[in-house]
Amino acid sequence: MAAPEFDIVVIGGGSGGLVVAAGGSTLGAKVALVERHKLGGDCLWYGCVPSKSLIKSARIAHQMRHADRWALPPAEPRVDLARVMERVRGVIAEIEPFDSPERFRGLGVDVIFGEGRFVAPDAFAVGGRTLTARSFVIATGSRPAVPPIPGLADVPYLTNETVFDLREPVPSLIVVGGGPIGCELAQAFRRLGSEVALVDMAPGILPREDADLAAVVREAMVADGVRFHFDAAIARVAGAAGALALTLRASDGAERTLAGSHLLLAAGRRINTEGLGLNAAGVAIDQGRIVVDDRLRTTNPRIYVVGDVAGGAQFTHLAEHHAGIVLRHAIFKLWWAKPSSILPWCTYTDPELARVGLSEADAKARGIDHRVYRFPFKEIDRAQAESETAGFAKILTDPKGRLLGAAIVGPHAGELIAEYGLALAKGMAAKDISGVIHTYPTLASISRRVADQRMKEGLTPTAKAWIRRIFRLRGS
Numbered sequence: 001m002a003a004p005e006f007d008i009v010v011i012g013g014g015s016g017g018l019v020v021a022a023g024g025s026t027l028g029a030k031v032a033l034v035e036r037h038k039l040g041g042d043c044l045w046y047g048c049v050p051s052k053s054l055i056k057s058a059r060i061a062h063q064m065r066h067a068d069r070w071a072l073p074p075a076e077p078r079v080d081l082a083r084v085m086e087r088v089r090g091v092i093a094e095i096e097p098f099d100s101p102e103r104f105r106g107l108g109v110d111v112i113f114g115e116g117r118f119v120a121p122d123a124f125a126v127g128g129r130t131l132t133a134r135s136f137v138i139a140t141g142s143r144p145a146v147p148p149i150p151g152l153a154d155v156p157y158l159t160n161e162t163v164f165d166l167r168e169p170v171p172s173l174i175v176v177g178g179g180p181i182g183c184e185l186a187q188a189f190r191r192l193g194s195e196v197a198l199v200d201m202a203p204g205i206l207p208r209e210d211a212d213l214a215a216v217v218r219e220a221m222v223a224d225g226v227r228f229h230f231d232a233a234i235a236r237v238a239g240a241a242g243a244l245a246l247t248l249r250a251s252d253g254a255e256r257t258l259a260g261s262h263l264l265l266a267a268g269r270r271i272n273t274e275g276l277g278l279n280a281a282g283v284a285i286d287q288g289r290i291v292v293d294d295r296l297r298t299t300n301p302r303i304y305v306v307g308d309v310a311g312g313a314q315f316t317h318l319a320e321h322h323a324g325i326v327l328r329h330a331i332f333k334l335w336w337a338k339p340s341s342i343l344p345w346c347t348y349t350d351p352e353l354a355r356v357g358l359s360e361a362d363a364k365a366r367g368i369d370h371r372v373y374r375f376p377f378k379e380i381d382r383a384q385a386e387s388e389t390a391g392f393a394k395i396l397t398d399p400k401g402r403l404l405g406a407a408i409v410g411p412h413a414g415e416l417i418a419e420y421g422l423a424l425a426k427g428m429a430a431k432d433i434s435g436v437i438h439t440y441p442t443l444a445s446i447s448r449r450v451a452d453q454r455m456k457e458g459l460t461p462t463a464k465a466w467i468r469r470i471f472r473l474r475g476s
């Protein structure tokens with residue numbers, strides 16, 4: 001039998017696929033990368049990069065409005081959304097060369113544009129070629145889910161794939177979905193001057209997070225002027241561009257209608273598996289998900305999945321981590337390598353909400369014996385100096401003090417959570433963080449201060465009495 005043409009064929013050139021392709025090629029593998037649209041994926045074009053760029057402009061607008069917090073004259077920004085979106089496009093353009101076909105071809109990757117399909121368990125056909133490989137990696141990502149709302153087919157709506165193309169003003173935006181994407185964009189548009197209503201069938205935002213943490217974000221969004229409509233079933237949508245009407249139906253059947261110039265759907269994601277010929281490849285699908293083991297292997301041992309299409313959490317850093325695991329398998333034959341269970345993430349609202357490890361709700365639901373410690377930003381000197389005191393840090397430990405999880409809601413939470421990511425990955429206890437010198441005055445000192453709460457808990461009146469007696473102290 002002829003030897004396969006490639007060591008690795010990657011299908012999908014986004015966050016996960018690009019890392020497999022670049023890493024594989026750098027390590028000496030012969031790699032082909034198949035992409036149906038443009039390299040960079042959701043993260044670069046429709047996700048992390050544009051959303052965080054938009055959020056930055058929105059935050060500056062907010063700070064201008066509230067400049068009196070820093071003893072400066074407040075100013076109402078005259079927002080030109082087209083200019084803001086051009087800046088977003090400019091940021092993408094700065095990053096795009098790192099994900100360009102030229103760069104990957106320069107690394108020795110055979111970059112093929114087109115939409116192909118598996119024609120056999122070891123062959124993928126695209127653009128008149130049939131690619132054979134020792135390993136294949138499906139990295140086709142996900143797309144916005146479109147909920148079955150009556151009337152939706154007849155009205156214009158936005159998703160994350162189109163919202164950053166907007167150049168016209170957005171007087172009033174209805175956002176469907178109170179997850180991270182919906183909250184980030186709702187707050188950003190509100191701060192950029194739109195009236196914003198956020199609708200969700202759940203009773204609150206960010207359902208994966210503990211209620212006490214999510215409440216801090218919700219309060220900030222309410223203060224910004226975002227109007228929430230929870231427990232809301234959407235009965236129908238009607239209207240035309242610039243004049244949309246979304247009708248909500250309460251559990252008692254009562255209806256009310258929200259008016260908006262624009263409608264943004266952020267109500268979940270669907271993985272991209274259609275048309276890949278997974279049947280021919282012997283890759284099983286169950287209830288719309290590719291069947292994957294804990295090492296990212298499909299039911300065809302030579303085909304792996306990475307990133308969103310793997311069916312778990314959907315983050316760029318997870319897609320990149322998956323890519324590293326698959327390279328260990330495909331190149332070094334480290335068949336036992338599997339993804340880390342320690343996954344940090346962050347919702348980039350203001351304040352940010354970041355978490356790693358177990359939440360309090362998870363711990364309760366799973367009956368895990370745990371302790372909870374909190375520390376507020378308002379007792380952190382740097383937060384006071386910056387007038388950014390909303391939020392708190394929270395850790396969960398087991399009864400002996402070993403860390404089970406950490407969450408931070410507050411300024412720069414996404415940066416601050418990294419320390420707890422490391423601590424959890426290394427199986428550390430609260431005392432390990434307590435014993436580390438943290439630079440003063442930094443927001444990061446909240447990580448130590450919250451860990452100190454665990455130490456202080458041990459100082460019961462009896463323990464203090466013993467310390468006094470043993471060390472002959474004179475205090476009361």
Ligand SMILES: Cc1cc2nc3c(=O)[nH]c(=O)nc-3n(C[C@H](O)[C@H](O)[C@H](O)COP(=O)(O)OP(=O)(O)OC[C@H]3O[C@@H](n4cnc5c(N)ncnc54)[C@H](O)[C@@H]3O)c2cc1C
Nearest residue numbers: 012014015016036041042043047140141307308314315316
């Ligand atoms: C608005 C928004 C904000 C986000 N913000 C963050 C954030 O702040 N931090 C974070 O970590 N994550 C964020 N994410 C999630 C992040 O973008 C994704 O988790 C990440 O892009 C997934 O990488 P991937 O490689 O799985 O897929 P992608 O990066 O989407 O790449 C998939 C690629 O496959 C291609 N493709 C699809 N089907 C085929 C096919 N049949 N043949 C060939 N090519 C195909 C696509 O064109 C695409 O290029 C955000 C997502 C959204 C929507």
